[in-house]
Amino acid sequence: MASLTEYLALVAVAFLAPQLYRFINFIWLYFLRPCTVHEYLHTSPSYALITGASDGIGKALAQELYDRGFSLILHGRNEEKMRKVCDQIRRQGSRNVHYFIADASAEGHDFAKMMEPFKDLHITLVVHNVGSSELRWEKTDGLSEEYLLDIVRRNALFPMLLTRVLLPKLRAAAKSGPVLVQFIGSQAGDISPPRLGLYAGSKSFLKALARSLDTDELVWETPSGVRFEYLLVGQVQSNSMQISTSIGTPSSERFAKAIVARMGCGWRKYAPYMPHAVMQWSMEAMGENVVDMFTAQAIGELTKKLEKKA
Numbered sequence: 001m002a003s004l005t006e007y008l009a010l011v012a013v014a015f016l017a018p019q020l021y022r023f024i025n026f027i028w029l030y031f032l033r034p035c036t037v038h039e040y041l042h043t044s045p046s047y048a049l050i051t052g053a054s055d056g057i058g059k060a061l062a063q064e065l066y067d068r069g070f071s072l073i074l075h076g077r078n079e080e081k082m083r084k085v086c087d088q089i090r091r092q093g094s095r096n097v098h099y100f101i102a103d104a105s106a107e108g109h110d111f112a113k114m115m116e117p118f119k120d121l122h123i124t125l126v127v128h129n130v131g132s133s134e135l136r137w138e139k140t141d142g143l144s145e146e147y148l149l150d151i152v153r154r155n156a157l158f159p160m161l162l163t164r165v166l167l168p169k170l171r172a173a174a175k176s177g178p179v180l181v182q183f184i185g186s187q188a189g190d191i192s193p194p195r196l197g198l199y200a201g202s203k204s205f206l207k208a209l210a211r212s213l214d215t216d217e218l219v220w221e222t223p224s225g226v227r228f229e230y231l232l233v234g235q236v237q238s239n240s241m242q243i244s245t246s247i248g249t250p251s252s253e254r255f256a257k258a259i260v261a262r263m264g265c266g267w268r269k270y271a272p273y274m275p276h277a278v279m280q281w282s283m284e285a286m287g288e289n290v291v292d293m294f295t296a297q298a299i300g301e302l303t304k305k306l307e308k309k310a
């Protein structure tokens with residue numbers, strides 16, 4: 001019969017094995033894995049479609065992917081601002097940079113018509129980056145129904161319905177090589193901070209959607225070659241997050257490089273920026289009550305800070 005020490009050793013191994021596995025994956029993803037973004041350049045030209053690309057992370061990602069050899073289809077809501085971004089990128093090379101304009105918070109879009117001008121283009125990367133939520137003091141019942149619906153449309157429904165019309169095209173493109181769809185998520189989706197319930201819920205929706213759509217493309221028929229990823233994002237300096245950069249808060253440009261470096265790593269949910277992964281890990285270790293206390297304090301301070309800047 002096994003001794004008590006043997007039982008304890010077995011329990012220790014059972015607890016430690018998943019952490020060790022996670023640690024090995026961590027080292028692989030952030031320090032050893034070579035960048036594979038070139039695998040999405042399987043036809044010339046290969047296009048990356050990025051939503052919310054007129055500023056912040058989306059704009060930086062557009063620049064980074066253009067530098068890596070992609071032609072671009074960019075989305076924004078302000079035509080003048082979008083055109084300036086496209087012109088700036090076009091000046092650096094000869095590849096195509098197209099754009100389309102749509103307010104992601106609005107209802108009633110005809111997504112098929114929106115994508116019609118791009119129907120013959122070989123899209124191999126889609127980054128659903130559009131999204132945001134203001135930090136406000138009001139609780140849910142102090143906000144209008146329309147305001148709440150705007151948050152859900154912008155963060156969850158727009159990417160979902162755009163994906164729906166793109167899917168047949170993406171499957172066709174995947175006949176010549178891998179195709180990837182990324183949803184830019186948020187750590188808020190995992191920790192549901194106070195006053196950000198709808199934003200957090202919308203990001204959680206994207207997380208569930210990415211996992212299900214990924215499995216959809218893998219099972220019951222020959223895998224289509226279209227894969228889905230949900231990215232965990234902590235604080236990033238951007239137009240809507242005008243705070244100083246630090247190790248935990250990269251600039252949009254630095255963050256875009258991290259996204260490209262990890263793209264297509266084979267995980268369906270991960271933090272592309274290493275310090276955000278460490279934060280995620282420590283939050284999981286701390287437990288919900290402690291995290292909620294810290295988050296409430298941090299969100300309160302951030303709301304005051306952004307309020308002063310506005």
Ligand SMILES: NC(=O)c1ccc[n+]([C@@H]2O[C@H](COP(=O)([O-])OP(=O)(O)OC[C@H]3O[C@@H](n4cnc5c(N)ncnc54)[C@H](OP(=O)(O)O)[C@@H]3O)[C@@H](O)[C@H]2O)c1
Binds near residue numbers: 075238
């Ligand atoms: N920055 C962070 O700390 C952070 C943290 C977690 C997650 N994220 C996620 O990262 C993504 C990008 O955020 P960001 O910080 O880069 O934001 P940002 O600097 O404000 O840029 C957002 C982009 O989306 C566009 N956009 C916003 N609302 C839109 C709408 N209703 N219709 C069409 N376009 C719209 C903006 O257009 P305009 O140029 O016209 O404003 C801009 O191009 C979002 O999904 C956000 O939830 C960011």
